[in-house]
Amino acid sequence: MARMIFVNLPVADLTRAIAFYEAIGARKELRFSDDTGACMVISETITVMLLTHAKFGGFTPRPIADARKATEVLLCLSAESKVAVDEMVGAAAAAGGGADPAPKQDYGFMYGRAFEDPDGHIWEVMWMDLAAFDAWRAQQSAA
Structure with a gap:
């Protein structure tokens, strides 16, 4: 099996984020999606996990960065x-x-x-x- 990457991103509006990633060619994988996160497949080896802030916060003790203010x-x-x-x-x-x-x-x-x-x-x-x-x-x- 090829090595894969799963990029986890916090999103403010999950529905809007899903629509955006679908518009640029990603496919939503329903098996790994629910109302707190969506698995968006970009390629066989690249997947983006779009997570609500509440869900994302459960994986890290650090504050969620505002991507508009800091890289x-x-x-x-x-x-x-x-x-x-x-x-x-x-x-x-x-x-x-x-x-x-x-x-x-x-x-x-x-x-x-x-x-x-x-x-x-x-x-x-x-x-x-x-x-x-x-x-x-x-x-x-x-x-």
Whole structure:
């Protein structure tokens, strides 16, 4: 079995958060969802657990950070192309998120943008041409 990652995020409005993540391509897994949390499957190996503040608070003795005021974590998803990066950020904005809370990154071999979900969690979306990166890195090493 491939190693998986489960990202747990506190959300103020579970219904709104579910709708947002569905709009950017996640699928709700009903077996692991109830009125206090939703399991949102992004890929075979990436799952986001959206948890009400009360539910999330049961897993940690620390206060829940306000993601609009402090950076708790930066999450990054890969994309298959530059177009796919732009499509995901566009879908996030159309679903009530914020597009480009940080500047776009375009290095030729790598292209990235970011979006903010309705609770302020920032997700980066990156595409990379590994062959072009390897050529760039070889050129840097030779210089």
